[in-house]
Amino acid sequence: MTTWQGWHRFATTNPPAPPQPDDPPRNRDERLAYHSAFVTIRTPAISQLATQVRTLMTLGRHQQTTARPSLIVTGPAAAGKTTALLNVGRTCHLAHTRKNPTPPGPAHATAPVAYVLVPPGATAKTLITEFARYLGIPTTTRMTQTQITDAVCHTYTQAGVQLVLIDEIHRLNPRTTTGAQAADLLKDLTERLAATFVYAGINVTDTPLFSGTCGAQLAGRATLITCGPLPARHGTRHPFRDVITDIENALDLTHHQPGVLPRHAPYLHQRTAGRIGSLTRLIRQAAITAIHDGTERITKAALEAVQLDHLAEQHNRPTRSR
Numbered sequence: 165m166t167t168w169q170g171w172h173r174f175a176t177t178n179p180p181a182p183p184q185p186d187d188p189p190r191n192r193d194e195r196l197a198y199h200s201a202f203v204t205i206r207t208p209a210i211s212q213l214a215t216q217v218r219t220l221m222t223l224g225r226h227q228q229t230t231a232r233p234s235l236i237v238t239g240p241a242a243a244g245k246t247t248a249l250l251n252v253g254r255t256c257h258l259a260h261t262r263k264n265p266t267p268p269g270p271a272h273a274t275a276p277v278a279y280v281l282v283p284p285g286a287t288a289k290t291l292i293t294e295f296a297r298y299l300g301i302p303t304t305t306r307m308t309q310t311q312i313t314d315a316v317c318h319t320y321t322q323a324g325v326q327l328v329l330i331d332e333i334h335r336l337n338p339r340t341t342t343g344a345q346a347a348d349l350l351k352d353l354t355e356r357l358a359a360t361f362v363y364a365g366i367n368v369t370d371t372p373l374f375s376g377t378c379g380a381q382l383a384g385r386a387t388l389i390t391c392g393p394l395p396a397r398h399g400t401r402h403p404f405r406d407v408i409t410d411i412e413n414a415l416d417l418t419h420h421q422p423g424v425l426p427r428h429a430p431y432l433h434q435r436t437a438g439r440i441g442s443l444t445r446l447i448r449q450a451a452i453t454a455i456h457d458g459t460e461r462i463t464k465a466a467l468e469a470v471q472l473d474h475l476a477e478q479h480n481r482p483t484r485s486r
Contacts, residue, residue: 165250165279168299174250175257175277179204182414192455195416199451203414205407207440209391210248213237213362216387217252221326221360232354234361236333236382238368239391242441245364248391249329252362253277256327274324275299278359282332288345292316295353299323313349317356325359334365339372347373351381364391393438396430404438405429411447419460428464435472446472 165171180201183190190198204210216235224232237245260276280294289309295316296303303312330350337343354361363386368374373382394404405426412425425432425447436442449470450462459466 166281166294166298168275168278171253171257171277171279171298172275175254176261179254183416189418190416196452196455198416199448199455202444202448204247204251205410205414205440205444206251207244207248207391207394207407208403209237209239209244209389210251213248213252213389213391214255216389217256217327217360217362220387221256224358224360232358232360234354234363234382234386235389236368236386237362237364237389237391239366240393240439241366242439243391243393244440245366245391246331247441249331249362249364250279253279253327253329260326275320276324277327277329278320278325279329279331282330282335282346284335285342286335286346287342288349291346292349295320309349313352317353320357320359325357328353328357328359328361330361330363332365333363333373334368334371337372343372347382354385394433394440395438396433402429404433404443407440407443408432408447411444415447415451415462417451417454417460417462420454420462425462428467431464432467435467442472446470 165174180198180203182203213235220233220235237248239245257277260274264274266274278295278298280291280298283290283294289312292309292312293303295301296312296319299316299319301312301315301319303315336346336350338347350361365371365373369388394407396402396404408429409426412420412422432443432446436446446467447462450466453470454460454462454466
């Protein structure tokens, strides 16, 4: 998805849909493929990000003199940051194309959304090259960073990019010379492009990204959205159990009884530490196993038999007494 063609394919392909009462039954292979891809569960972080992006895009639409306000999505690994980022990007893409359909003829479609991954050990030049690669802007090794940046700003403006999604932002370290130059590049782009920037990274507030002069400028322009583990309880609500219910309602198993998984919410919260990524992976793996072995249901025993991601397994590993 770090090229326009890949992003366009992702945004315009219908996401997996849960079974509907009037739909004909899916066969075994179709159901295996469905649980492998699965639906996007709308978490509180996704809802908050969607609202903030819509507001900030409106706020910055006619701003000319300074950089537009931006957003930073932060949180631990497996908390659903990238999922939230892609979901909001797809929504923006589809909303734009519905309002601005591509006219017939040789005219090129606009590119309302750009999705860029910060490369490991990013320098300003390797980072701006990723921006160029997204829209297929030709570059050569002889081109300077300034030349590539000018080409990117011109092409992104011509393409009508309105939303720039930058993932893995924690890879930037402004305390190093190359990291500081890359951070300065992002600041320059926010001032030259008429777009809203949304960054996502692991525990961004704990990284050097918010330190020093560059960090202060970024923090002063960005709204922070924490995409953390879901609490078992928040006041009178039970956010984690609600998400489990949504996941269960989306399953396509012939013998699974509704209400089984929400009853195991305390166990699932302890097992996954409230991480949405670990939770969906656990239930999807159990569903795929249930299809393979013919049981077509998920029980607590089936959940316990699934080996979870290393991060979650480390969380559940008992501490040895010395």
